[in-house]
Amino acid sequence: MNKNILYGPPPVHPLDDGTGGEQLYKCISRYAQIPGCIALTNAHTKENILYKDLLDLTCRLAESLKKYGITTDSTIAVCSENSLQYFIPVIAALYIGAATAAVNNKYNERELINCLNLSKPTLIFCSTETWPKVRQVKEKLNFTKKVIILDNKDNSDSAQSLEDFIFDYCDKDFNVRQFKPNTFNRDEHVALILNSSGSSGLPKGVMLTHKNLAVRFSHCKDPVFGNQISPGTAILTVIPFHHGFGMFTTLGYFTCGFQIVLMHTFEEHLFLQSLQDYKVQSTLLVPTLMTFFAKSPLVDKFYLPHLQEIASGGAPLSREIGQAVAQRFKLKSIRQGYGLTETTSAILLTPEGETVPGSTGKVVPFFAAKVVDNATGRILGPNQVGELCFKGDMNMKGYCNDIEATNAIIDKEGWLHSGDLGYYNENEHFFIIDRI
Ligand SMILES: O=C(O)[C@H]1CSC(c2nc3ccc(N4CCCCCC4)cc3s2)=N1
Numbered sequence: 001m002n003k004n005i006l007y008g009p010p011p012v013h014p015l016d017d018g019t020g021g022e023q024l025y026k027c028i029s030r031y032a033q034i035p036g037c038i039a040l041t042n043a044h045t046k047e048n049i050l051y052k053d054l055l056d057l058t059c060r061l062a063e064s065l066k067k068y069g070i071t072t073d074s075t076i077a078v079c080s081e082n083s084l085q086y087f088i089p090v091i092a093a094l095y096i097g098a099a100t101a102a103v104n105n106k107y108n109e110r111e112l113i114n115c116l117n118l119s120k121p122t123l124i125f126c127s128t129e130t131w132p133k134v135r136q137v138k139e140k141l142n143f144t145k146k147v148i149i150l151d152n153k154d155n156s157d158s159a160q161s162l163e164d165f166i167f168d169y170c171d172k173d174f175n176v177r178q179f180k181p182n183t184f185n186r187d188e189h190v191a192l193i194l195n196s197s198g199s200s201g202l203p204k205g206v207m208l209t210h211k212n213l214a215v216r217f218s219h220c221k222d223p224v225f226g227n228q229i230s231p232g233t234a235i236l237t238v239i240p241f242h243h244g245f246g247m248f249t250t251l252g253y254f255t256c257g258f259q260i261v262l263m264h265t266f267e268e269h270l271f272l273q274s275l276q277d278y279k280v281q282s283t284l285l286v287p288t289l290m291t292f293f294a295k296s297p298l299v300d301k302f303y304l305p306h307l308q309e310i311a312s313g314g315a316p317l318s319r320e321i322g323q324a325v326a327q328r329f330k331l332k333s334i335r336q337g338y339g340l341t342e343t344t345s346a347i348l349l350t351p352e353g354e355t356v357p358g359s360t361g362k363v364v365p366f367f368a369a370k371v372v373d374n375a376t377g378r379i380l381g382p383n384q385v386g387e388l389c390f391k392g393d394m395n396m397k398g399y400c401n402d403i404e405a406t407n408a409i410i411d412k413e414g415w416l417h418s419g420d421l422g423y424y425n426e427n428e429h430f431f432i433i434d435r436i
Pocket of ligand 1: 225226244245249311312313314315335336337338339340341342344345346349350
């Protein structure tokens with residue numbers, strides 16, 4: 001055993017059984033029993049969706065998709081800004097075992113065509129905002145049979161509303177209590193396909209499995225690396241749902257029964273007002289917004305006694321910015337996480353109560369990490385800079401239809417070479433230096 005290979009601690013809870021879809025179904029069903037338990041709130045419109053409604057809609061949509069001919073081998077796509085409805089097709093597909101391609105809603109038509117040609121979805125779920133772009137693109141795709149608009153009451157020409165699709169395909173006497181998610185091999189089965197900007201060339205399709213998802217769910221419930229589980233805890237997120245950071249934090253929040261207050265566009269006053277009004281305990285930010293808040297005079301105008309955690313991810317956060325934001329929000333420190341789209345979610349996380357300024361955290365359960373000197377191939381010890389490599393059950397299955405790109409990033413022993421330079425200190429806290 002090489003002492004320079006660092007292993008995450010054993011999980012507080014062993015990995016739950018079942019597919020990601022079965023685990024979500026079990027959790028959402030539990031919170032659906034709590035009267036008035038809110039799943040999602042749109043901070044812009046103040047509209048809510050309860051866990052009870054989320055359960056009903058995801059089961060009805062799953063039933064409709066099966067009747068429409070979607071199977072465990074199918075792929076669908078979601079192309080939408082953050083919304084109350086965003087996760088209804090994602091969760092319904094997870095129950096069935098169909099893969100969901102989460103497409104960047106900011107893509108232009110050329111980028112959309114490139115990424116949809118990777119996943120070849122039979123159905124595309126879009127929003128009234130993305131419909132015009134999706135409509136143009138659909139004409140050029142021969143594998144997409146139908147477009148469904150998530151946030152529209154009535155149909156637009158050649159696209160059906162979500163409600164209408166469910167009305168057409170779900171049995172009238174369908175009873176949610178009779179619904180059961182499919183069972184399949186979670187190690188192999190693709191759950192989500194996300195776009196990785198990748199170090200070079202056009203974005204690639206990252207295939208993430210139900211096993212990857214199950215490991216993330218375990219981290220969410222972990223008292224050291226995740227959140228304390230108390231249904232009704234309010235979280236505010238402005239992170240795009242189509243990106244790994246937003247996708248797997250939000251899916252994890254559903255398993256914890258949290259109220260997810262979402263924003264699709266950052267507005268400073270609304271953000272701070274929402275923290276106050278919904279008594280938010282934890283909020284997610286990306287470093288550019290952290291920099292913004294480090295200087296914001298508005299923060300002091302709000303009374304935020306419930307705010308316990310500001311979490312940063314999606315890119316390295318400088319020590320100064322982190323400390324400036326913690327001070328401004330009267331918090332001891334900021335929690336950080338580091339991950340790649342290719343590792344599903346964060347594989348380095350600030351353990352609860354163990355914050356080291358400037359550090360992005362420690363190795364999570366079910367993972368190993370090493371720092372490699374690429375010139376010599378040696379595995380380096382503490383305080384020596386090299387390429388960060390990771391091995392564990394959130395490493396992606398591979399890139400869509402791109403074996404050589406997959407083998408270029410994941411070596412024969414299963415180590416994923418991150419392309420990031422960093423080191424760990426004598427207490428195994430990691431620091432990211434730069435992209436290679
Ligand atoms: O940088 C990237 O490409 C993306 C891929 S997935 C990813 C991250 N996922 C996560 C998931 C969770 C977190 N946390 C940060 C603070 C600790 C509490 C949990 C949230 C940080 C990150 S950073 N970053």
